[in-house]
Amino acid sequence: MSVFVQDHYPDDFAYCYGCGRLNTAGYHIKTTWESNEAVARFTPGPEHVSVPGFVYGGLIASLVDCHAMATAAAAVERQEGRGIGERPAPRFVTGALHVDYLKPTPLGPELDLRATAKTISARKVVVEVRVHADGVLTARGEVVAVRMPDSMGAR
Amino acid sequence: MSVFVQDHYPDDFAYCYGCGRLNTAGYHIKTTWESNEAVARFTPGPEHVSVPGFVYGGLIASLVDCHAMATAAAAVERQEGRGIGERPAPRFVTGALHVDYLKPTPLGPELDLRATAKTISARKVVVEVRVHADGVLTARGEVVAVRMPDSMGAR
Numbered sequence: 001m002s003v004f005v006q007d008h009y010p011d012d013f014a015y016c017y018g019c020g021r022l023n024t025a026g027y028h029i030k031t032t033w034e035s036n037e038a039v040a041r042f043t044p045g046p047e048h049v050s051v052p053g054f055v056y057g058g059l060i061a062s063l064v065d066c067h068a069m070a071t072a073a074a075a076v077e078r079q080e081g082r083g084i085g086e087r088p089a090p091r092f093v094t095g096a097l098h099v100d101y102l103k104p105t106p107l108g109p110e111l112d113l114r115a116t117a118k119t120i121s122a123r124k125v126v127v128e129v130r131v132h133a134d135g136v137l138t139a140r141g142e143v144v145a146v147r148m149p150d151s152m153g154a155r
Numbered sequence: 156m157s158v159f160v161q162d163h164y165p166d167d168f169a170y171c172y173g174c175g176r177l178n179t180a181g182y183h184i185k186t187t188w189e190s191n192e193a194v195a196r197f198t199p200g201p202e203h204v205s206v207p208g209f210v211y212g213g214l215i216a217s218l219v220d221c222h223a224m225a226t227a228a229a230a231v232e233r234q235e236g237r238g239i240g241e242r243p244a245p246r247f248v249t250g251a252l253h254v255d256y257l258k259p260t261p262l263g264p265e266l267d268l269r270a271t272a273k274t275i276s277a278r279k280v281v282v283e284v285r286v287h288a289d290g291v292l293t294a295r296g297e298v299v300a301v302r303m304p305d306s307m308g309a310r
Contacts, residue, residue, distance in 0.1 A: 015204050017211040025202035047180035049170050050248070051307050056172040057249045058217025065213045093205070094212045098253045104307055152206050152259055 004030040005038075005070035008089040013148075018066035029063055031070035031115075032084065038071035038115040044107055055105040060139050064129045065097050067113045068143035072125035075117035092145035093152060095124060105131065105138040123147055159185040160193075160225035163244040168303075173221035184218055186225035186270075187239065193226035193270040199262055210260040215294050219284045220252050222268045223298035227280035230272035247300035248307060250279060260286065260293040278302055 002008070006019045006029065017026040031040045042063055050056045073089040105111070115129040129141040157163070161174045161184065169177040174184040186195045197218055205211045228244040260266070270284040284296040 013206050015207060017203050017205070018213045020204075023202060023204070047178060048172050049175075049178070050172070051168050051246075051303070052170060054307060056217075057252065058173045058213070058220050061216040061220065061252055061254075062211075062213025065216065091206075093259075094256050096253070096255045097212065097216055098251070099216075100251045101249050104248075148206070152209060 003032045003084055005032070005074050005084055005089050006030050006066075008085045008087075009091060010088045013091050016066065018062045019070065027062065027066070029066045029070075031067050031074065033074060033078075036116070038067065038074055040067040040070075040113040040115075041110050042113070043110045046107070049107055053107055055107050055111070055133075057099070057101055060101070060105060060111075060131060061097060061099050061141075063111065063113055064099055064131065064139070064141035065094055065143060067115055068097075068127040068129050068141065069094065069145050071115040071117060071127045071129070072145035075120055075125060075127075079120055091148045092125065093148050095144035095146040097141070097143050099139055099141045101139050103136070103138050105133050109134045158187045158239055160187070160229050160239055160244050161185050163240045163242075164246060165243045168246050171221065173217050174225065182217065182221070184221045184225075186222050186229065188229060188233075191271070193222065193229055195222040195225075195268040195270075196265050197268070198265045201262070204262055208262055210262045210266070210288075212254070212256055215256070215260060215266075215286060216252060216254050216296075218266065218268055219254055219286065219294070219296035220249055220298060222270055223282040223284050223296065224249065224300050226270040226272060226282045226284070227300035230275055230280060230282075234275055246303045247280065248303050250299035250301040252296070252298050254294055254296045256294050258291070258293050260288050264289045
């Protein structure tokens with residue numbers, strides 16, 4: 001059984017550019033548990049540049065966004081006593097995204113994203129995400145994940 | 156003379172994935188004045204999907220980010236009595252990015268981004284960005300644009 005949240009999104013919701021396993025053009029961000037943190041790793045390509053030598057902030061925002069949505073799903077499942085993949089992952093959409101760019105993120109090394117659910121309620125989960133490059137914290141995100149509304153096709 | 160801010164970034168800084176004219180893989184976001192608003196338009200591709208029928212939030216964050224940086228540059232130039240392109244555009248980097256996703260953004264129509272500089276100081280500019288699809292406001296961003304630090308290669 002895959003340990004990645006995104007491998008357990010229902011097919012209709014698996015086309016996301018950031019993390020959908022069925023999107024052939026996207027980033028394929030994958031989230032799993034390591035102890036009490038949700039972790040994702042991603043190596044930007046040379047095209048994902050902002051100024052020479054540094055990672056594009058929009059990519060960082062994208063990674064933070066999708067990793068936070070998956071962390072919300074995994075945190076709800078864990079709270080209900082389930083592991084990743086025991087059922088299709090609950091699907092969240094982004095209500096609000098905030099990223100503080102603490103320092104320039106070097107382009108080259110694999111990025112390490114670590115997330116925790118700060119609060120969990122019936123309708124939303126607030127997730128904190130920390131982005132590291134070469135062991136240095138370069139960005140911090142806070143994301144409000146909202147249970148997918150019926151208007152977007154929730155199962 | 157081009158009326159787009161991004162056409163006047165110095166070459167070294169024109170490789171940004173979101174808005175660099177020299178990045179062959181990127182989005183090529185372009186910002187210009189329309190009266191007192193800075194405007195950018197972008198039509199997402201079919202791959203830029205979140206859940207079927209709606210635009211990926213990470214793309215929206217990227218558009219907001221680059222449009223805000225260019226708006227900061229244009230606003231500083233205007234405050235100093237210059238139009239776009241009279242000199243190389245001053246270069247800003249993102250200090251903080253916040254996006255509220257007010258409602259799902261439909262995938263298909265051209266997106267219309269409108270931005271204004273809320274405050275301008277020597278070191279930073281705070282920019283508000285509004286994202287519309289088919290005339291409906293779907294997302295609102297607030298971005299702190301910081302003058303590029305020497306450590307990133309400022310001219």
